[in-house]
Amino acid sequence: MELLLSYLLKMMVCSGILYAYYHLALRNNRFHQWNRYYLLLATLLSLTLPLLQLPSPFEGKQAPAFTGYATQIITLREFILPATPVTAVNYLEILLLAYGGVVLLLLGRILYGCWKIQRLIQQSRVQHLRPYHFVQSEQVQMPFSFFRYIFWSRDISPDSTDGQQILQHELVHVTQKHSVDKLLMELVCAIGWVNPFFHLFKRELALVHEFIADQQAAGSQVAYYAQTILQVTLQSKQLSMTNNFFHPPIQRRINMLLTKRSNFTIMKKLIVFPVLAALVIFIGCQQKDNAQPGIIDITDLNTIDAENITSISASENDAILKSKDGRTYRLKDYKTALELWDAALTSKERSKKVFTSVDNPPTYPGGEQALTAILGKNICYPKQAQEQNIAGTVFVQFVVAPDGSISDVHTVGARKGSGLEEEAIRVVKEMPKWTPGSHQGQKVSVQFNLPIRYTLETSMNMIRPFMLFKNNGSC
Numbered sequence: 001m002e003l004l005l006s007y008l009l010k011m012m013v014c015s016g017i018l019y020a021y022y023h024l025a026l027r028n029n030r031f032h033q034w035n036r037y038y039l040l041l042a043t044l045l046s047l048t049l050p051l052l053q054l055p056s057p058f059e060g061k062q063a064p065a066f067t068g069y070a071t072q073i074i075t076l077r078e079f080i081l082p083a084t085p086v087t088a089v090n091y092l093e094i095l096l097l098a099y100g101g102v103v104l105l106l107l108g109r110i111l112y113g114c115w116k117i118q119r120l121i122q123q124s125r126v127q128h129l130r131p132y133h134f135v136q137s138e139q140v141q142m143p144f145s146f147f148r149y150i151f152w153s154r155d156i157s158p159d160s161t162d163g164q165q166i167l168q169h170e171l172v173h174v175t176q177k178h179s180v181d182k183l184l185m186e187l188v189c190a191i192g193w194v195n196p197f198f199h200l201f202k203r204e205l206a207l208v209h210e211f212i213a214d215q216q217a218a219g220s221q222v223a224y225y226a227q228t229i230l231q232v233t234l235q236s237k238q239l240s241m242t243n244n245f246f247h248p249p250i251q252r253r254i255n256m257l258l259t260k261r262s263n264f265t266i267m268k269k270l271i272v273f274p275v276l277a278a279l280v281i282f283i284g285c286q287q288k289d290n291a292q293p294g295i296i297d298i299t300d301l302n303t304i305d306a307e308n309i310t311s312i313s314a315s316e317n318d319a320i321l322k323s324k325d326g327r328t329y330r331l332k333d334y335k336t337a338l339e340l341w342d343a344a345l346t347s348k349e350r351s352k353k354v355f356t357s358v359d360n361p362p363t364y365p366g367g368e369q370a371l372t373a374i375l376g377k378n379i380c381y382p383k384q385a386q387e388q389n390i391a392g393t394v395f396v397q398f399v400v401a402p403d404g405s406i407s408d409v410h411t412v413g414a415r416k417g418s419g420l421e422e423e424a425i426r427v428v429k430e431m432p433k434w435t436p437g438s439h440q441g442q443k444v445s446v447q448f449n450l451p452i453r454y455t456l457e458t459s460m461n462m463i464r465p466f467m468l469f470k471n472n473g474s475c
Contacts, residue, residue, distance in 0.1 A: 382419030404433035
């Protein structure tokens with residue numbers, strides 16, 4: 001849900017910036033084809049650029065800050081702690097259902113419009129003329145076009161001077177495939193109906209289509225063509241995905257016919273490139289930086305003093321060493337070097353270190369079954385988390401000392417909130433001593449990572465959004 005809301009917000013920001021550029025630099029200029037393709041591109045960019053903010057499915061192991069770190073330490077399997085579900089109003093789910101309901105209604109409206117046009121074709125007299133099909137029907141009040149079909153009113157003669165201009169106008173829509181643009185914008189506005197800029201893009205694109213058709217249909221008879229538009233005062237309510245000759249507003253169409261070419265045409269067009277570059281850079285800067293700043297790469301452990309090393313985190317590819325002075329070192333070819341470094345440590349020095357990779361990790365007395373039992377017995381699912389339908393995995397990190405005692409208990413990773421972290425920390429602190437871990441025959445302090453997954457029963461999930469009254473949980 002958070003990803004969806006974030007995507008919608010960024011989509012609105014992108015489309016708002018792109019529409020602002022169009023409104024200030026391109027609107028009411030005579031380079032209509034450029035404006036047509038810009039409006040289409042701006043719509044597609046508004047949909048795709050915010051996706052740069054979403055985590056890739058192939059980066060799942062690197063997205064959370066704690067996941068990559070957890071693979072470097074000892075981890076037990078997750079302990080699932082079910083809780084009795086509580087019935088409460090989930091407003092985010094209701095909003096999501098409402099949003100999806102509006103999308104379905106708008107998509108249904110588009111399908112209904114296409115069905116009405118198909119039915120009109122079947123009930124009308126159709127002449128197949130290249131490159132279009134001429135449809136005459138008493139149900140058509142004003143001429144319009146849809147894909148390769150031109151729908152014509154019986155009240156207007158196609159052989160008259162006015163009829164020829166109108167026919168030429170609609171023929172431009174057919175040959176330039178304006179219906180594809182309109183249908184695409186209808187789908188975008190249906191799916192992203194919450195974004196007001198998509199509706200502005202759709203309106204402006206429809207007008208640009210009319211400007212293109214007017215310009216080609218008028219030819220050298222601009223004044224007469226403008227007079228023809230003014231003489232026609234009857235307007236009909238056509239389907240929004242069709243191209244209507246009498247598309248409002250009439251004043252902008254006439255002004256566009258009579259307006260001379262704009263100044264600084266090339267400059268206005270070229271400004272789009274720095275605008276797009278700035279937008280892409282802005283989006284890119286929002287990416288989480290996966291790099292680890294302040295890390296010093298080393299190739300030999302002899303370059304640092306073993307006395308200053310406080311902890312080592314080893315993965316399959318490298319090792320991260322932290323020193324007392326706050327510095328962090330990365331050692332890539334580390335296996336042999338670590339063995340030499342460990343052998344050089346005295347028992348006293350080793351007892352002061354906190355290891356994350358040892359020969360024999362610490363264990364809970366009685367094994368995992370006993371650990372599962374104590375967690376299931378002592379952890380109580382917080383009532384607030386149940387009411388807010390909050391679940392997820394909490395990673396509790398602590399140190400098992402050489403004597404088996406537990407210290408430095410805290411959680412890592414993104415907080416779930418509502419008391420989940422506090423409850424997990426409380427139970428871990430109250431656990432009895434563990435069997436300590438050992439390395440090279442010596443008992444050592446070991447950093448331990450214990451994932452605890454809180455889950456709610458899902459049998460009521462489908463009807464939970466419609467439950468209006470809360471039920472007190474057992475915890």
